[in-house]
Amino acid sequence: MAGAIQLKRLFNESGCEASIAVLEKASEVGAHSLSGAIFDPRSLNELFPDYKDRNVPFEAEVKEEHMYYLMEGKKIPFPYVPPSMRHHGCYVTSLGKFTRWLGDRAEEEGVDIFCGFSGTEFIYDDDKVIGVKTGDRGIDKDGERKPHFEPGADIHAKVVVLGEGTRGSLTKKLIQKFNLM
Numbered sequence: 001m002a003g004a005i006q007l008k009r010l011f012n013e014s015g016c017e018a019s020i021a022v023l024e025k026a027s028e029v030g031a032h033s034l035s036g037a038i039f040d041p042r043s044l045n046e047l048f049p050d051y052k053d054r055n056v057p058f059e060a061e062v063k064e065e066h067m068y069y070l071m072e073g074k075k076i077p078f079p080y081v082p083p084s085m086r087h088h089g090c091y092v093t094s095l096g097k098f099t100r101w102l103g104d105r106a107e108e109e110g111v112d113i114f115c116g117f118s119g120t121e122f123i124y125d126d127d128k129v130i131g132v133k134t135g136d137r138g139i140d141k142d143g144e145r146k147p148h149f150e151p152g153a154d155i156h157a158k159v160v161v162l163g164e165g166t167r168g169s170l171t172k173k174l175i176q177k178f179n180l181m
Contacts, residue, residue: 029103
């Protein structure tokens with residue numbers, strides 16, 4: 001979502017009109033982000049310098065850290081917290097709530113979000129990615145079409161940006177096709 005917001009802003013600043021769309025496989029934004037997290041606000045501050053005034057769904061600010069060695073029936077405090085485990089100034093948040101909040105901000109910026117659509121295949125023109133095909137709907141557990149079957153749609157774009165992470169199914173296909181690893 002942050003990438004979509006930034007792209008929309010860059011297009012607006014340059015005077016170019018462009019439609020930015022996000023395909024969200026979940027039925028609603030944030031539905032697949034289930035865990036809590038410690039969130040470092042530095043990147044959020046770059047995107048929204050006034051984030052503290054925007055009702056971000058943070059539960060609490062991390063003000064101190066402690067580490068313990070846990071054993072059956074007792075705990076032993078570590079005298080030192082390694083830098084990689086220090087989170088002073090970060091926030092505790094629900095990833096689902098934060099992702100929904102960020103999705104709302106994206107829509108306010110003019111980003112179109114289409115929930116319930118997953119990209120399943122790339123559309124190519126020779127070796128150039130020109131879009132994605134969304135998954136078919138109305139398929140039963142055996143792969144058979146149900147009465148309300150709807151074929152996936154082909155969505156064409158001048159630029160396709162993946163936001164699924166390195167282990168995403170489309171990312172894996174792209175890495176394999178272009179021998180990127």
